Amino acid sequence: MNNQTLLTVNNLSVYIYANQRCNKAVQNVSFEVQKGKILGMIGESGCGKSITASAIIQLLPELARIESGEIIFHDSEEGDIRIDSLDKNSKEMRKIRGEKIAMIFQDPMTALNPVYTVGFQIMESLRYHRKLSKKQAKQRSIELLREMGIPSPERRINEFPHQYSGGMRQRAMIALAMACNPKFLIADEPTTAIDVTIQAQIFELMFKLKNQYDMTILLITHDMGVIAELADDVVVMYMGNIVEKGSVEEILMNAVHPYTRALLKCIPILGKGKTQELEPIKGTTPDPYDRPQGCQFYPRCEYGTDKCLEFPETCYISNTHAVKCWHHMKVLENG
Amino acid sequence: MDNSNNTLIKLSDLKIYFPIFKGVFKKVVGFVKAVNGVDLDIYRGETLGLVGESGSGKTTLGKGILQLVKITSGEITYIFDDEEKNLQSLPNEDMLRIRKKMQIVFQDPYSTLNPALTIFNQLQDPLKKFGIKPKSKRREILETLLEEVNMPKESLNHYPNEFSGGQRQRIGIARALSLSPEFVVLDEATSALDVSIQAQVLKLLMNLKEERNLTYLFITHNLSVAEYFCDRIAVMYLGKIVELSSAEELYNNPLHPYSKALISAIPVVDSNSKFGRKRIILEGDVPDPANPPNGCPFHPRCKEALEECKHNVPQLKKLFSSGKEHYVSCHLYKKEFV
Numbered sequence: 131m132n133n134q135t136l137l138t139v140n141n142l143s144v145y146i147y148a149n150q151r152c153n154k155a156v157q158n159v160s161f162e163v164q165k166g167k168i169l170g171m172i173g174e175s176g177c178g179k180s181i182t183a184s185a186i187i188q189l190l191p192e193l194a195r196i197e198s199g200e201i202i203f204h205d206s207e208e209g210d211i212r213i214d215s216l217d218k219n220s221k222e223m224r225k226i227r228g229e230k231i232a233m234i235f236q237d238p239m240t241a242l243n244p245v246y247t248v249g250f251q252i253m254e255s256l257r258y259h260r261k262l263s264k265k266q267a268k269q270r271s272i273e274l275l276r277e278m279g280i281p282s283p284e285r286r287i288n289e290f291p292h293q294y295s296g297g298m299r300q301r302a303m304i305a306l307a308m309a310c311n312p313k314f315l316i317a318d319e320p321t322t323a324i325d326v327t328i329q330a331q332i333f334e335l336m337f338k339l340k341n342q343y344d345m346t347i348l349l350i351t352h353d354m355g356v357i358a359e360l361a362d363d364v365v366v367m368y369m370g371n372i373v374e375k376g377s378v379e380e381i382l383m384n385a386v387h388p389y390t391r392a393l394l395k396c397i398p399i400l401g402k403g404k405t406q407e408l409e410p411i412k413g414t415t416p417d418p419y420d421r422p423q424g425c426q427f428y429p430r431c432e433y434g435t436d437k438c439l440e441f442p443e444t445c446y447i448s449n450t451h452a453v454k455c456w457h458h459m460k461v462l463e464n465g
Numbered sequence: 466m467d468n469s470n471n472t473l474i475k476l477s478d479l480k481i482y483f484p485i486f487k488g489v490f491k492k493v494v495g496f497v498k499a500v501n502g503v504d505l506d507i508y509r510g511e512t513l514g515l516v517g518e519s520g521s522g523k524t525t526l527g528k529g530i531l532q533l534v535k536i537t538s539g540e541i542t543y544i545f546d547d548e549e550k551n552l553q554s555l556p557n558e559d560m561l562r563i564r565k566k567m568q569i570v571f572q573d574p575y576s577t578l579n580p581a582l583t584i585f586n587q588l589q590d591p592l593k594k595f596g597i598k599p600k601s602k603r604r605e606i607l608e609t610l611l612e613e614v615n616m617p618k619e620s621l622n623h624y625p626n627e628f629s630g631g632q633r634q635r636i637g638i639a640r641a642l643s644l645s646p647e648f649v650v651l652d653e654a655t656s657a658l659d660v661s662i663q664a665q666v667l668k669l670l671m672n673l674k675e676e677r678n679l680t681y682l683f684i685t686h687n688l689s690v691a692e693y694f695c696d697r698i699a700v701m702y703l704g705k706i707v708e709l710s711s712a713e714e715l716y717n718n719p720l721h722p723y724s725k726a727l728i729s730a731i732p733v734v735d736s737n738s739k740f741g742r743k744r745i746i747l748e749g750d751v752p753d754p755a756n757p758p759n760g761c762p763f764h765p766r767c768k769e770a771l772e773e774c775k776h777n778v779p780q781l782k783k784l785f786s787s788g789k790e791h792y793v794s795c796h797l798y799k800k801e802f803v
Contacts, residue, residue, distance in 0.1 A: 175659055295750045297750055298750070325519055326518070326688070326727060327518060328750070329730065329732075330729075330747075334744075334746055352659070353732060358732060358733065359732040359733070360732075392661070393661065394734065396661050397660050398689045398690050398693035400692060400728070403692045403693065403713055404692075404712070408664045410665035410667075411665075
């Protein structure tokens with residue numbers, strides 16, 4: 131860890147208890163987010179991406195619990211804050227949420243409250259955190275909406291979320307998240323529900339805001355393309371574990387974990403057309419309540435041996451590139 | 466490439482409008498023009514991709530071809546045993562025979578299977594309808610089908626909730642194939658699946674096409690998948706086809722400004738292209754299909770729009786580039802390109 135780190139997650143485990151069964155949704159996850167960078171987190175559905183994100187901002191579902199590990203937010207003003215030890219509804223946590231760390235959700239229609247105007251929802255956060263008067267808050271909200279590229283914000287501020295189109299709703303959500311100029315923004319699949327041309331607009335906006343406000347972003351996605359275009363560092367998750375992490379070049383050009391490699395090979399790449407050969411990953415993701423022993427990818431992996439029944443340790447390929455696989459040397463030799 | 470005598474389905478000036486009702490008396494106050502004048506030939510044995518953003522009318526067009534939604538005007542001709550059949554004027558018994566030849570696989574594998582019935586009970590219905598008796602024969606047919614889509618035959622006795630998304634989609638495919646169709650509409654068949662499962666399903670669909678000599682209409686919003694999977698691709702925007710060409714040609718040489726923007730907007734996993742590619746960012750949203758703009762539907766968002774675009778609706782024109790057919794509906798392309 132150096133002073134360029136904004137957030138450290140150490141051995142975080144989150145379990146979800148439902149129907150008298152326990153889903154070990156996130157197991158021993160450790161990563162760091164560097165100031166001013168975009169950390170991309172990629173994985174298939176059910177791999178624990180969103181649970182990790184909601185643990186950071188303490189918005190876990192009721193049945194989920196942080197079992198062990200620490201989440202440390204390195205604040206330049208107040209020093210280090212142990213987020214995991216704060217109570218969900220405590221004053222301290224509410225101060226961090228929205229002011230220092232903000233979140234953009236996947237589906238703006240369910241994330242915005244349908245019975246309040248968009249303006250009211252943005253003003254609420256401004257008035258709570260910044261103690262602005264009603265008039266000032268309204269002024270600032272209009273500025274925010276204009277900055278996000280919403281036309282005629284003076285009129286739009288009094289409209290309800292259902293009067294917005296999908297792309298505009300997502301812009302309104304970004305305005306809401308940006309209201310207090312947070313240092314750290316968690317974007318949980320911000321464009322999954324949106325068309326590609328609008329997705330391009332939203333990413334351009336996020337990139338602009340990041341540079342303008344020197345913001346750090348944790349970008350959660352399942353689209354390798356998005357990672358390739360936006361992220362500086364990448365974390366690859368599979369079944370609640372981080373299987374590989376490194377810079378974007380290391381992951382895309384020199385992936386070492388069999389899962390990352392397989393994932394890259396099964397996505398059709400634009401421009402290659404019929405010349406490319408897709409190699410599907412065999413089998414399906416295991417039932418989270420009935421996990422395989424040891425390495426979670428073992429049943430689907432072509433490199434699997436008996437050693438994989440033991441959980442692999444972290445091995446470092448370079449300073450930044452780490453992988454959890456017993457056979458990473460074999461994978462490397464394979465090109 | 467002359468495929469004119471190899472056409473399976475011919476659409477001419479197809480229009481599908483949905484009325485908007487208002488007030489106590491349900492007065493019709495307008496129409497959502499979901500499909501607004503589509504001319505399209507689907508050739509036997511090809512995979513035709515239909516791409517476009519949400520609300521562009523892709524799904525409505527697919528359902529319209531199968532007569533699952535009512536057509537407002539236009540003609541659908543299905544060439545069946547060398548006989549041209551106009552689907553609108555067909556008596557019901559004949560329509561039933563043709564329905565056997567056309568099937569659909571839906572997007573969401575969770576909502577298209579009945580949770581209260583076992584797989585056998587819901588998959589046997591189409592076979593029953595076409596008089597396949599006794600029950601043991603139906604079971605036999607379905608068992609071989611399930612094996613064809615790489616599912617264990619015991620799955621027949623299970624309920625849908627016991628399967629994962631990818632498995633359910635395979636069951637959906639098996640259901641569509643149970644009557645040995647010629648033509649299958651794949652309506653976003655892989656969109657709800659994770660990438661590792663998507664590749665499995667795409668491979669399966671390609672193999673089935675080879676074995677059974679199928680014709681696919683592949684509806685998707687994912688252009689990378691369309692390029693990989695399709696022979697020809699039609700790009701739709703606000704109920705109209707704006708460009709139609711072979712998949713290769715469309716990606717190497719897109720002509721319509723909308724197709725150019727659409728292709729440039731896709732994030733690509735290729736670190737070489739990260740800084741080299743120029744991205745065209747469109748402004749604004751897709752207009753309301755109940756109230757489309759005059760002239761070319763794309764002109765309010767088009768950077769290359771001419772004065773003409775605001776008044777005249779462009780027609781789909783046939784161009785030739787490097788010897789291949791390429792249709793585009795845009796005023797920028799005049800006769801000199803032909």
